[in-house]
Amino acid sequence: MMNKPKDWVFSDPRLQDLQQDYDAYTEEDFEVWKILFERQIVNLPKAASQAYLDGIKEIGFTADKIADFEDVNKRLKASTDWAIQVVPGLIDDDLFFGLMNNRRFCSSTWLRKMEQLDYLQEPDMFHDAFAHMPMLTNQPYVDFLEKLSGLALKHIDNKWAIELLSRIYWFTIEFGLIRENGELRIYGAGILSSAGETKFSLSDEPKHFEYDVRKILNTPYWKDKFQDKYFIIESYEQLFESLPEIEEVLEEMVAEEAK
Numbered sequence: 609m610m611n612k613p614k615d616w617v618f619s620d621p622r623l624q625d626l627q628q629d630y631d632a633y634t635e636e637d638f639e640v641w642k643i644l645f646e647r648q649i650v651n652l653p654k655a656a657s658q659a660y661l662d663g664i665k666e667i668g669f670t671a672d673k674i675a676d677f678e679d680v681n682k683r684l685k686a687s688t689d690w691a692i693q694v695v696p697g698l699i700d701d702d703l704f705f706g707l708m709n710n711r712r713f714c715s716s717t718w719l720r721k722m723e724q725l726d727y728l729q730e731p732d733m734f735h736d737a738f739a740h741m742p743m744l745t746n747q748p749y750v751d752f753l754e755k756l757s758g759l760a761l762k763h764i765d766n767k768w769a770i771e772l773l774s775r776i777y778w779f780t781i782e783f784g785l786i787r788e789n790g791e792l793r794i795y796g797a798g799i800l801s802s803a804g805e806t807k808f809s810l811s812d813e814p815k816h817f818e819y820d821v822r823k824i825l826n827t828p829y830w831k832d833k834f835q836d837k838y839f840i841i842e843s844y845e846q847l848f849e850s851l852p853e854i855e856e857v858l859e860e861m862v863a864e865e866a867k
């Protein structure tokens with residue numbers, strides 16, 4: 609893996625050249641986007657990180673228009689030089705990390721149905737777009753994502769290493785909190801696309817820990833209910849600057865497992 613050129617992923621036969629078919633969205637799709645958007649956007653000024661609030665403006669999302677990836681890509685190009693890669697759903701880890709290591713964020717294009725507003729088995733584009741894409745305008749955040757993915761590629765043949773790095777991804781990109789002006793705010797996309805978890809994550813019910821690489825690497829997570837613990841960063845630079853420690857502790861834990 610390490611000897612391949614960095615952009616190997618673009619010539620990988622598994623990567624399909626998928627596009628968002630914007631004209632195929634139905635009235636129900638627009639209605640679902642609008643309901644989810646309006647329901648959640650009112651919660652965010654007091655709950656979301658400033659980076660997210662700035663990002664959603666920069667990326668131009670509104671309640672009346674399902675995210676248009678062509679427009680998103682123009683705005684991201686001018687912002688952090690990232691882009692959206694349409695994927696059919698879950699893809700292999702090496703493609704997922706390979707794309708992010710080349711500044712491509714994976715997104716689906718389908719929206720949940722009206723009767724699934726609150727529960728989904730698999731992330732739809734409301735999650736991928738509304739919750740993830742605004743954060744892609746934040747430079748230290750995307751630099752962290754790019755380098756974390758590079759680290760995952762380095763260890764891609766080791767299941768345990770990928771599980772450990774998934775914990776970092778999970779407790780930061782999906783379920784991370786940040787402290788801003790002395791208050792807890794959300795930047796994790798898994799929380800930002802859930803009205804229920806937005807409230808829960810900031811309440812006194814779950815445990816809140818300071819960002820701690822070793823502790824996160826030792827913390828398993830679950831996907832089918834709210835987390836019972838969240839980790840708080842002080843800045844997005846802190847994430848980026850923790851990469852050498854992630855690599856060091858990861859290699860230590862991988863070596864330990866191999867004994």
Ligand SMILES: [Fe+2]
Binds near residue numbers: 731736798
């Ligand atoms: Fe996600």
